[in-house]
Amino acid sequence: MGRKHLFGILYVCLTVSVLAEVVNFHGHDLWQTIPGFSALYGFIGCIFIIAASKALGHYWLQKEEDYYD
Amino acid sequence: MIEWLHPGLIFILGALLIPVLKGKWKQIYLLLLPIAALIDLLYMSKGVFWRLPLLEYELVFGRVDQLSLVFGYVFVIAAFCMTLYALHVKEDGQHVSAFLYIGSTLGVVFAGDLFTLYLFWEVMAFSSLFLIWYHKTKASSEAGFRYIMVHIFGGICLLAGIILHLQNTGSIAFDSFNWGTGWGYLSSYFIFLGFLINAAVPPLHAWLSDAYPEATVTGAVFLTAFTTKSAIYVLIRGFLGVELLIWLGAITAIYGVIFAVLENDARRLLAYSIIGQGGYMIAGIGIGTAMAINGSIAHALCCALYMALLFMGAGAVLEMTGRSKLSELGGLYKYMPLTFWLYMIGAFSISGFPLFSGFVSKTMVVESAALMHQPLVWLLLEGAAIGTFLVAGLKLPYLTWFARKDKRPIAEAREPPKNMLAAMGITAFLCIFIGVYPQALYRILPYPVDYNPYAASHLIGMSQLLLSTFVAFWLLRGMLHGTPTITLDTDWFYRIWGKKFIWFCEKPLLNFADSVDDKVRRIADSFVWFSKNPSVASRIMLLTASTVLLKPFNPNPVYMRYAQDLEELRRLYPGEVHRVAIGSGVLLVLLFFTLYLVIYLTYGVLWV
Structure with a gap:
């Protein structure tokens, strides 16, 4: 099973789960009733976390390993 | 039935025998102690036991209710897995300090009064210190000193709070503390601060990410479970429903993730994940509904197991390759596939994959945040779930076991010793067991559980979140490569x-x-x-003063004579000392006494 197959399965799962939400949406608040919200949040959230922490590290927090010596 | 035997005592007294035993017998003995403690716990009835009068107070070593029992179970089960993992260690000191650490944590869990709590709290800090120091590197020695200094500070805060609390209320019972704003709540604030330090809530968390990665391979595994989870336990006891905790928890969860993304050291990355996972439990305590508390407790239990499993995996890599920096690892799948898959079970659990333990506990806390209609908290906690999967489930395994373009591993390695694999296997089994059969966990929680983790909406939401996180990771995986840097905290x-x-x-x-x-x-x-020679000395001083005064009138015969005398006296000093017969000395003393007597007798009569 190649990488292409894996990604194929992955995208099929995502689509099915979004469709399932369209059919049977359920949630406590508005944002939870939007179909595919979690998928979108996961994608954007992941990119945001990587970008934000890398920016923090690059401009401020990351130092050479002998910083404290 | 066995109320007379404190489970912590089994570990603390049991630790004394470890250096006496040898070889196989020692290994069997080490594994028997946690089993004995588990049996002890299983047959323990609820109530208040082991009371000990101290001055006008009463120490309570055993408050056994559902809450303390649940934590007791998981600590003892985790202790068994960890001891198995550390079974090959030859140094007795490491086993002894680990067992003292476990025993004192159980002491904290069953403590019914604040003095007992404080006692075990300090033993916990000092015994765990040796798990760091036994690594015997310069880094571990320095990190250990910083670790214990932070914990001493935390202990002092706790003690100050306890004393103030005793002043205010006159009671040392360990129950829920008053909460509000104002000086009247100072005792609660101090105790709260002491608890938060152990719970590793930013900005008081740095001791954890600083010291845990410097501990020995096996010591770090012990450290993952006890200090932070026992802090969660005492927060549940003392500060249930304090709203501040919701926000502290949500921020902690995100904070841990962001620092884990930046981290290059595998075990330090996981240490930040411990901090982040604690955020969920703390938020749950703040929310304070029955479902949230159940969620916090369930998550603490699951976290104790999968965090240990993750540290076992990273520790196995360190043990076999001598490396823990992600920039120096990669391509190990060829040599350590079993370690990889066992690690991944922990990673799936921490990420909250359906059928793994994190899923049945984490979603409970997140759901209770949603039920509170706190969208921001909900978004922060869900965001932390994304990040947790990203760092512990994708970044670390990808950079450790794969991610070599030239397909050659960076280090030759093989699978770790059998006992380590067995320990990982048992822990992994427990993670899956809880995920597949959550009722086993839910049944022992203190509140009745009205929650179905495998409802369609949870399954769909979590799957979407994790799958799309994976897609984003795959697109940006080039950005996550380890760099040889440290991150300031x-x-x-x-x-x-x-x-x-x-x-x-x-x-x-x-x-x-x-x-x-x-x-x-x-x-x-x-x-x-x-x-x-006081008489000559005073003459010298007098002459010195005179010469200084007369110096402006030099030359002057008087000055010349004085200067000559002074030189002579200084040369001969101290010279012949004038001595008086002993009798005169005694006479002087008598005179003094008489004078004193007169003053004494006349005081208040002739004068005041």
């Missing part, structure tokens, strides 16, 4: 200012002290000089 404050403080003490402060010392010594010297 709040330990910067005490590491840099601490160094400056030591410089201040060594240079300006010590110089000042030296000069004061010198002046005082000179004064003392002059008294010594004077008392060698």
